[in-house]
Amino acid sequence: MPPRRRVPRAPAIWLALGAAATLAAGCAGNTASASNTASASDAASKQTQARAFAGEVNLRASDLPGFKMVAGTPGEQGAPPGPLPREAEECDGGPRANGTSRGFASSLLQKPTFPIQTVVSAVYPMRDASSAAAYIAAADSRSGLRCIQREEIRKRDAARVQRKSEVVALRQPLAGAPVSGVRVWRCLPSAPTCKSSPLRSFTDRLWFAAGRYVVALVYIAGPRNEAKGPKPLALPLERRLIALLYRRAHAHKP
Numbered sequence: 001m002p003p004r005r006r007v008p009r010a011p012a013i014w015l016a017l018g019a020a021a022t023l024a025a026g027c028a029g030n031t032a033s034a035s036n037t038a039s040a041s042d043a044a045s046k047q048t049q050a051r052a053f054a055g056e057v058n059l060r061a062s063d064l065p066g067f068k069m070v071a072g073t074p075g076e077q078g079a080p081p082g083p084l085p086r087e088a089e090e091c092d093g094g095p096r097a098n099g100t101s102r103g104f105a106s107s108l109l110q111k112p113t114f115p116i117q118t119v120v121s122a123v124y125p126m127r128d129a130s131s132a133a134a135y136i137a138a139a140d141s142r143s144g145l146r147c148i149q150r151e152e153i154r155k156r157d158a159a160r161v162q163r164k165s166e167v168v169a170l171r172q173p174l175a176g177a178p179v180s181g182v183r184v185w186r187c188l189p190s191a192p193t194c195k196s197s198p199l200r201s202f203t204d205r206l207w208f209a210a211g212r213y214v215v216a217l218v219y220i221a222g223p224r225n226e227a228k229g230p231k232p233l234a235l236p237l238e239r240r241l242i243a244l245l246y247r248r249a250h251a252h253k254p
Helices: 010-057 086-090 129-140 142-159 236-252
Strands: 068-071 108-111 117-125 164-169 180-187 200-210 213-221
Touching: 010 117, 010 213, 010 236, 086 142, 117 236, 129 142, 129 180, 129 200, 129 213, 142 164, 142 180, 200 236, 213 236
Parallel strands: none
Antiparallel strands: 068 108, 108 117, 117 213, 164 180, 180 200, 200 213
16 A cells, blocks of 8 residues: 655745735724714714704704794704804914814794894703813803904905904803803994994803803804993893703703
8 A cells, every 4th residue: 555645834824824914904994884884873972962962952943033034954054163263263362163064053033023032041961071061161261252253353354344243252151160251242343342333243152061062152143232331241131041051961961
């Protein structure tokens, strides 16, 4: 009986190594795919959660008797990209959105009788609670106010309109709660100051953090609506609405 030939072992070893490498590559690919799927699922879950939270918090027409729904689509498409314009957020010293996605806005509500008043609220999801708190702290700082002022000048120049803008911090709108805000006055350039001009308008932005969300109230009106006082002060209507948003946000905060 002829002797049995020995099969070289090297090819078998390379085949085994090749199979192992293929298996490892497949596992790595599957792991990456699973990770991407989990990440997308997590993002979708957070967006769904944010949409539901905004639905519980944002203003409704029933909150403002005498106001009419005039424009804007409620929800994600109706909100601006951030609590402040992007240029103000990108300004040196300005607030950083830090992972914020487009917010969820209420409908635009307006009182049609003179003097006209316009109100909208919005909820902006941030990356985490510390990002939301840091955004508001930066917006309220002197650097943040300068960034908002700079953005007002940029918008004026881009629109080629003759006007003056002044940005000031509001007095604390809600006693005992971490709510703050800024006022932007706009007036004719001939006025010594916008605050003293009878032909002026103003926009107030009031905001607070609720977990990883920034909740904002925007109020636009003319001088007849301004509260009297030595420092810029939110109107009784604004204080009532921001208190309502604050209660809702903390009642439904995840």
